Amino acid sequence: MNTKALHLISYGLYIVGSKKGDKINAQTANTVIQVSSEPPVISVCINKQNLTHEFIEDSGVFSASIIAQDAPLKLVGGFGFKSGRDVDKFEGIDYKPGETGAPIVLDDTIAYLEARVINKVDVGTHTIFIGDLVAAEVLKEGEPMTYAYYHLVKRGTTPKTAPSFHED
Numbered sequence: 123m124n125t126k127a128l129h130l131i132s133y134g135l136y137i138v139g140s141k142k143g144d145k146i147n148a149q150t151a152n153t154v155i156q157v158s159s160e161p162p163v164i165s166v167c168i169n170k171q172n173l174t175h176e177f178i179e180d181s182g183v184f185s186a187s188i189i190a191q192d193a194p195l196k197l198v199g200g201f202g203f204k205s206g207r208d209v210d211k212f213e214g215i216d217y218k219p220g221e222t223g224a225p226i227v228l229d230d231t232i233a234y235l236e237a238r239v240i241n242k243v244d245v246g247t248h249t250i251f252i253g254d255l256v257a258a259e260v261l262k263e264g265e266p267m268t269y270a271y272y273h274l275v276k277r278g279t280t281p282k283t284a285p286s287f288h289e290d
Contacts, residue, residue: 133269137187137201138166139217139225140177146225148211149174150202152269154186154235162255164237167248173206178251182239183222191265193230198272201227221257232264 139148153167166184168175178184189198201211216228220236227234237253 135189135198135267135269135272136166137189137197137227137231138168138174139185139187139227140174140181140183141219141223141225142177142180145177146212146219146223147173147177147206148185148187148201148225148227149206150189150198151186157252162258163240163252164235164255165250165252167245167250169248171247175249178239179249181223183224184237184239184251184253185220185222185224185226186235186237187227187231188233188235189267190230190232190262191267191271193267197227197230198267228261232262232266233260234258 133152134154136151136154137148138151138154139146141147149168149172151166151168153165155165157163157165164186166178166186168178174184197215200215204211212225217225218228220226220234222236222238224236226236234257235255236257237251238256239251239253241252243250243252
């Protein structure tokens with residue numbers, strides 16, 4: 123089996139956030155998808171070791187801020203290669219709480235989605251959280267960053283906890 127075929131699946135790049143009590147956390151993810159249109163449902167796949175997973179499990183809510191193509195690597199890396207257990211990922215970042223209290227990143231993003239979890243699927247190292255869309259907004263015009271653009275143009279890397287990580 124040639125798992126490099128998995129590298130050809132199209133993905134976007136998002137900052138997925140959630141809350142636990144009065145604390146917030148977020149991480150970079152490439153696994154946000156629209157599941158249905160009536161009613162509008164989205165899903166995200168999160169590694170069980172990540173703090174964001176714990177927060178989504180606790181609160182039952184998540185947000186997905188859609189990263190702009192021209193966003194700096196510092197934004198992607200700040201939410202993707204550091205743990206909220208060790209650093210405040212939101213320090214110096216413009217964000218707002220959404221309708222559910224999940225954080226919505228405003229810096230270098232073009233839109234956001236916000237959902238309330240209605241189901242979840244255990245898929246080994248990750249959980250797929252499925253949520254009813256409760257809010258969505260276009261923040262500004264622009265192109266969304268795709269995972270391919272992040273790798274090929276920005277020369278970004280993939281953390282080991284990502285569902286799309288592969289040892290080369």
